[in-house]
Amino acid sequence: xxxxVVAIVGRPNVGKSTLFNKxxxxxxxxxxxxxxxxxxxIYGECEWLNNKFLLIxxxxxxxxxxxxxxxQMRTQAQLAIExxxxxxxxxxxxxxxxxxxxxxxxxxxxxxxxIVLCVNKCDSVGVPEPEFxxxxxxxxxxxxxxxxxxxxxxxxxxxxxxxxFPEAQEDSEDDExxxxxxxxxxPNVGKSSLVNRISGTNRAxxxxxxxxxxxxxxxxxxxxxxxxxxxxxxxxRRKSRVNDNIEKYSIIRARMAVERANVCVIMIxxxxxxxxxxxxxxxxxxxxxxxCIIAVNKWDALEKDGNTMKEFRDKLAVDFSFMSYxxxxxxxxxxxxxxxxxxxxxxxxHSQNSMRISTGKLNEVLGVATARVQPPTDKGKRLxxxxxxxxxxxxxxxxxxxxxxxxxxxxxxxxLENQIRDIFGLxxxxxxxxxxxxNEGKK
Numbered sequence: 123x124x125x126x127v128v129a130i131v132g133r134p135n136v137g138k139s140t141l142f143n144k145x146x147x148x149x150x151x152x153x154x155x156x157x158x159x160x161x162x163x164i165y166g167e168c169e170w171l172n173n174k175f176l177l178i179x180x181x182x183x184x185x186x187x188x189x190x191x192x193x194q195m196r197t198q199a200q201l202a203i204e205x206x207x208x209x210x211x212x213x214x215x216x217x218x219x220x221x222x223x224x225x226x227x228x229x230x231x232x233x234x235x236x237i238v239l240c241v242n243k244c245d246s247v248g249v250p251e252p253e254f255x256x257x258x259x260x261x262x263x264x265x266x267x268x269x270x271x272x273x274x275x276x277x278x279x280x281x282x283x284x285x286x287f288p289e290a291q292e293d294s295e296d297d298e299x300x301x302x303x304x305x306x307x308x309p310n311v312g313k314s315s316l317v318n319r320i321s322g323t324n325r326a327x328x329x330x331x332x333x334x335x336x337x338x339x340x341x342x343x344x345x346x347x348x349x350x351x352x353x354x355x356x357x358x359r360r361k362s363r364v365n366d367n368i369e370k371y372s373i374i375r376a377r378m379a380v381e382r383a384n385v386c387v388i389m390i391x392x393x394x395x396x397x398x399x400x401x402x403x404x405x406x407x408x409x410x411x412x413x414c415i416i417a418v419n420k421w422d423a424l425e426k427d428g429n430t431m432k433e434f435r436d437k438l439a440v441d442f443s444f445m446s447y448x449x450x451x452x453x454x455x456x457x458x459x460x461x462x463x464x465x466x467x468x469x470x471x472h473s474q475n476s477m478r479i480s481t482g483k484l485n486e487v488l489g490v491a492t493a494r495v496q497p498p499t500d501k502g503k504r505l506x507x508x509x510x511x512x513x514x515x516x517x518x519x520x521x522x523x524x525x526x527x528x529x530x531x532x533x534x535x536x537x538l539e540n541q542i543r544d545i546f547g548l549x550x551x552x553x554x555x556x557x558x559x560x561n562e563g564k565k
Contacts, residue, residue, distance in 0.1 A: 126175040126287045127205055127378065128168070131230070132212030133222045137242040141212060141270035142166070142179035145280070165377075170280040173287055176378065178205065208236045208286045210279070211262060215243045219256050227260040236286035239265040240279055247274055300342075300349045301472050304379040306407065307389035308399040312419040315455035316389065317341055317354045347465040353379045380406050384516070385413045385472050385550075387464070392420045392434070392452070396441040404445055411517035413475035413551045414448040415467050422454040447543070449550055471550025477518055479546055481511045484520070491541040498531050505529035508560060519554040527557045 130138045146166035168177040209230060213223055230237050241257050244250065244267035257265040266282060268275035305313045321341050341352045380386055386407040390400055407414050416438065424430065435450055442448065449467055453460045488510055497505035506525040513519045520542075524530055535555055542548065 125167075125378070125381065126173070126207040127178065128175050128208045128210060128283055129178040129180055129206035130210045130212055131180050131226065132214075132240075133220070133226065136212045136214040136217075137270045138212050139179055141210075141240070141242060141268065141276075142177060144270050144273055144276060146177055170284055173284045175207075175284075175287070206235060207288060208238065208283050209233075210238050210240050210283065211260075212240045212242050213257060213260075213265075215241050215251065215253055215267070218253055219259055223260060227262055231261065237262050238279065238282050238286075239263060241265045241267050242270050244275060245269045245272065300351050301385055301468060302351045302353060302383045303468055304353045304376075304383035304386045304407075304412075305389060306376045306379060306386055306403050308391075308397065308403065311389045311391045312455045313389055314354055316387075316417075316419065316453075317352050319455045319458055319461060320352065345465070347462075347469055350465075350468070353383060376403050377406050380410050380412055383412055384475070385415065385468050387415050387417050387468070388448070390416060390418045390438075392418045392424045395434075396438065401441070404442065408445055408552055411475075411552055411554065413471040413517075414445060415464070415471055415550060416442060416445075416448050416450045417464060418450065418452045419455055421452040422457050422459060445552075447549060447551060467550070474548050475517055475551040476515050477546065477548065477551075478515055479512050479518070481509070484510050484512065484542075487541060487545050488538070491538055495534075495537060498529060498534050500529055503529065505534070513556060517552045517554055518548060519556060521556045521558055523558050523560045525560065527559050530557050 130142055132138050146168050165176055165178045168175055211226065211230060213219065239257060239260065239262040241254060244254065250267050254265065254267055266275060266279045268279055270276075305316055307313055321343060341354065343350045343352060388400070388404050388407065390396060404414070404416075418434065418438075431452060434452075438450055439446065449471065451460055451464055451467055453464055455461075488507060492507060497507060499505070503526065507530075508523045508525075510520055510522045513521045522530065539553055539555070542553070
């Protein structure tokens with residue numbers, strides 16, 4: 123189940139980023155008195171009363187006039203509406219209720235999303251100042267007085283927010299037989315086209331399942347390859363001038379989909395090739411330890427000769443050097459080319475990501491590998507690897523017990539990873555190493 127999403131919305135300079143930083147306990151957003159200064163990372167993990175959720179700071183507004191402020195506020199609020207489960211609407215006690223507050227309040231009310239009204243800069247503790255009661259006029263409900271700078275009132279605010287979190291539901295993604303597949307990639311690469319092709323051409327039981335987030339579409343498919351739940355992260359379809367925010371929200375959307383998935387299909391546009399955004403999206407899947415397939419879409423639209431596929435594959439090997447374990451498949455969502463092969467790969471990499479290897483077999487491979495290439499030494503001290511075992515799956519995680527962690531250099535870890543992959547496969551999945559020190563005698 124994906125974590126609930128809470129978006130912080132409000133006009134410029136009311137303290138959204140300060141509140142965001144206070145709630146997540148880190149300084150991720152730039153805080154400045156200049157309106158619209160938030161340009162960096164806009165999401166972070168937060169936890170309250172055993173509820174973990176994703177918190178979004180909807181900064182990035184760069185107003186030039188009153189009309190532009192209203193226009194961009196409208197776009198910003200709409201982005202939050204589409205993404206969030208709960209919205210924190212931040213206002214400013216010192217300024218009072220202004221016209222753009224009413225504008226945003228009206229839009230939020232039409233969304234039918236839960237809204238928690240936050241009146242920031244209430245620095246006095248105890249009885250609210252007389253100006254506080256003016257915020258009832260917004261028609262949002264009871265306001266919560268907060269000092270984002272000092273942290274006053276944030277507990278009561280979060281108590282109210284978590285009341286609105288959706289309860290965990292039993293659905294297809296809890297079925298062990300169902301493989302949850304996140305189709306991720308930059309906009310307009312063909313994600314929805316792939317899901318539409320799959321649901322329309324495979325003699326499948328197809329039904330739409332309400333996603334745990336409002337901006338993804340889940341499609342359940344059962345065919346000869348198994349049971350699958352495809353999570354389409356198509357994102358915003360209408361045009362907007364706030365391209366920076368659009369990209370940031372698409373990354374957040376991909377992140378939430380990846381969190382729910384067992385397998386990620388990273389779609390690349392054959393007509394454009396590899397881009398920086400492809401790297402960002404793939405990095406999310408790598409960070410979360412998911413099985414991955416690189417699907418090069420629109421292969422039918424490319425002029426080809428006998429070497430085109432090899433040249434493309436060789437270039438991707440360089441571009442995706444950080445994900446060299448991921449298989450590459452060339453498809454066309456438009457024509458259906460190699461869609462059956464894609465299903466086969468999904469099933470295969472899922473099994474690899476879930477693989478468990480016995481301690482005995484692992485240590486046989488370790489013995490042969492260390493005999494072939496001796497562990498490194500430093501200042502006369504040699505690394506000793508006593509034994510290894512597998513701690514968990516998804517992704518396969520291995521624990522090494524050694525005499526000195528500092529001697530276990532990255533290059534030797536990479537060598538052992540390659541030896542393990544050569545014997546056991548583990549195609550399409552990252553592997554993780556945990557190093558534990560076991561001291562011998564006195565130091």
